[in-house]
Amino acid sequence: MCNRYVTPDEAEIERAWHIGGRNPVRWWDEVVFPRGRGVFIRRAVHDAAYSRELVAGQWGLIPHFAKSAKLPYSTNNARSEELAAKPTYRTPWAKGQRCIIPADSFDEPCWETGRNVWWRFRRADGAPWGLAGLWNTWTDRATGEVHESYTMLTLNADHHPLMSRMHKPDPKLPPDSQDKRSVIPIESSDVDQWLAGTMAEAQELLRLTEAEAFDAAAVA
Numbered sequence: 001m002c003n004r005y006v007t008p009d010e011a012e013i014e015r016a017w018h019i020g021g022r023n024p025v026r027w028w029d030e031v032v033f034p035r036g037r038g039v040f041i042r043r044a045v046h047d048a049a050y051s052r053e054l055v056a057g058q059w060g061l062i063p064h065f066a067k068s069a070k071l072p073y074s075t076n077n078a079r080s081e082e083l084a085a086k087p088t089y090r091t092p093w094a095k096g097q098r099c100i101i102p103a104d105s106f107d108e109p110c111w112e113t114g115r116n117v118w119w120r121f122r123r124a125d126g127a128p129w130g131l132a133g134l135w136n137t138w139t140d141r142a143t144g145e146v147h148e149s150y151t152m153l154t155l156n157a158d159h160h161p162l163m164s165r166m167h168k169p170d171p172k173l174p175p176d177s178q179d180k181r182s183v184i185p186i187e188s189s190d191v192d193q194w195l196a197g198t199m200a201e202a203q204e205l206l207r208l209t210e211a212e213a214f215d216a217a218a219v220a
Contacts (some may be wrong), residue, residue: 001077001154001167001181002076002077002106002107002108002152002154002183003033003034003076003077003107004031004032004033004106004107005031005032005038005101005103005104005105005106005107005131006030006031006032006103006104006105006106007028007029007030007031007032007038007039007102007103007104008102008103008104008128010027010054012102012104012128013039013041013054013102013128014054016102016127016128016130016188017041017052017100017102017130017188017191018052019041019052019053019054027039027056028056032059033059034059034060034074034076035058035059035060035076036058036059037056037057037058037059038056038057038058038059038101038150039054039055039056039057039101039102040054040055040057040099040100040101040102040133040135040150041053041054041055041099041100041101041102041130041191041195042055042097042098042099042100042135042195043096043098043195043196050192050196052195055099055135055148056148057135057147057148057149057150058147058148058149058150059076059149059150059151059152060074060075060076060149060151061075061076061078061088061089061092061134061135061136061149061150061151062075062136062138062147062149063075063087063088063089063091063136063138064091064136064138065087066138068140069138069140069147075088075149075151076151076152077151077152077153077154077181078134078151078152078153078154079153079154079155079181080132080153080154080155080184080206081155081156083134083153089134089151091136092134092135092136093134093199094199096196096199096202097134097135097136098132098133098134098135098194098195098202099133099134099135099150099195100130100131100132100133100186100191100194100195101129101130101131101132101133101150101152102128102129102130102131103128103129103130103131104122104128104129105120105121105122105129106120106121106129106131106183107119107120107121107219108121108163108166108167109166109167109168110165110166110167110218111167111168111169112165116168117218117219118218118219119166119216119217119218119219120216120217120218120219121214121215121216122214122215122216123185123213123214123215124212124213124214124215125213127188129183129185130185130186130187130188130191131152131153131183131184131185131186132152132153132183132184132185132186132194132205132206133150133151133152133153134150134151134153135148135149135150135151136148136149136150137149152183153183153184153206154181154182154183154184155181155182155184155206155207155208156179156180156181156182157180157181157182157208158176158177158178158179158180159176160180160182160208160211161211162211162214162216163180163181163182163208164178164180166180166182167180167181182208182209184205184206184207184208184209185209185213186205190205193205
């Protein structure tokens, strides 16, 4: 599970995902933690054709049935294997409310030494990550305030040569059944398929990235 990542500035996001149009002024948290303010790219909701828009919101999806924007449980990560069944995520998934979460890097804990050592993950090619997510818009019935929010999707990584090394192992489970998790990068060539494709087309992109794509090391 990812609980900390660094966002690119707006100019870099515009260049990488061709959403253009604003001045390069950051209007979200540079380092984003759960329930912090981050940014995501989605299919523009008021465009009958297809275009992309940049949206700021809470990292932690607020489901349609929530009574308050402050949830008593964590929704910043969502297991992609459970999207169609989990009440929190099944409606955004069914409606195709998929998004790209830009990240210069993300951090994960490694416990191979017996203690928590944070590792930082960048792309080996120097480009920003575009991580798979779901978004939702929730309106407070009492105040009329509109809240944008999103969650970052994860996938089982028990057999991935790099991501399986992250997170604290559960001594009650065998090494190959730990349910270690990885974020899901969406390559630039697949962005339109993820944002505007059918559910089946989106499902094809829920896959792990080869270890060679990562520039990963312990944080000094």
